[in-house]
Amino acid sequence: MKIKILPSLLAADFGRLESESKKAEVSGADELHLDIMDGHFVPNISFGADVVSMARKAVRIPLNVHLMLSRPDKYIDRFAKAGSDTILIHIESECDVTATLESIRQLGVRPGITMNPDTDPARLFPVLDKVGIILCMTVFPGYGGQKFIETVVPSMRAVRNKANEMNLADLDIMVDGGIDLNTCEVCAKNGVNCFVAGSSLYRAADMRNDISLMREKCERALII
Numbered sequence: 001m002k003i004k005i006l007p008s009l010l011a012a013d014f015g016r017l018e019s020e021s022k023k024a025e026v027s028g029a030d031e032l033h034l035d036i037m038d039g040h041f042v043p044n045i046s047f048g049a050d051v052v053s054m055a056r057k058a059v060r061i062p063l064n065v066h067l068m069l070s071r072p073d074k075y076i077d078r079f080a081k082a083g084s085d086t087i088l089i090h091i092e093s094e095c096d097v098t099a100t101l102e103s104i105r106q107l108g109v110r111p112g113i114t115m116n117p118d119t120d121p122a123r124l125f126p127v128l129d130k131v132g133i134i135l136c137m138t139v140f141p142g143y144g145g146q147k148f149i150e151t152v153v154p155s156m157r158a159v160r161n162k163a164n165e166m167n168l169a170d171l172d173i174m175v176d177g178g179i180d181l182n183t184c185e186v187c188a189k190n191g192v193n194c195f196v197a198g199s200s201l202y203r204a205a206d207m208r209n210d211i212s213l214m215r216e217k218c219e220r221a222l223i224i
């Protein structure tokens with residue numbers, strides 16, 4: 001299964017978002033991760049669909065859009081139009097999750113579901129066959145630069161084992177929060193193949209080098 005590394009634009013210099021997006025692409029990123037926060041579902045506000053449109057013009061790699069919104073169902077149209085390739089919503093959000101995932105698919109975008117660190121992974125099982133990607137948050141969403149929460153590791157394994165049992169061989173499982181060259185390894189060992197990294201990659205002296213090191217480590221550690 002392919003390892004994918006996704007720099008998170010939240011950790012970029014907001015005065016230069018276009019060149020920071022391009023930096024991820026030329027450094028070998030598989031996709032660009034964009035964090036959308038509404039100040040209600042999470043205690044912070046980031047940026048909106050216009051930044052997704054900017055990134056769409058700036059890079060050719062897929063845009064992986066993480067909606068931290070209480071009512072993602074009200075906004076998927078505009079994030080689809082802005083050029084998202086994947087739209088992730090939270091299982092904890094206040095909408096009909098199954099219907100919203102279906103609407104995302106109907107807009108021609110790959111749907112994904114996200115769980116917070118303290119959410120029971122079994123809550124995701126009913127929608128595993130309705131998404132292309134699962135995101136296990138390894139920090140409580142809202143801010144970059146937080147510490148990786150190790151107790152989420154069994155949830156990653158539970159989701160991958162369930163996907164295996166359901167013959168969902170192509171299901172991507174992603175982690176987000178506190179991911180660096182050390183924490184990525186235990187995730188790969190527990191079935192994770194997609195890695196979002198904000199601070200660790202945008203603060204790296206050489207992003208290209210760190211993306212390639214992270215990819216090698218994860219390829220070696222991966223156990224599906």
Ligand code: DX5
Nearest residue numbers: 008141142144145178198199
């Ligand atoms: C957190 C966001 C993350 C964030 C990760 O709410 O979902 O994508 O950018 O940042 P780091 O990698 O710095 O923990």
Ligand code: ZN
Nearest residue numbers: 035066176196
């Ligand atoms: Zn995110």
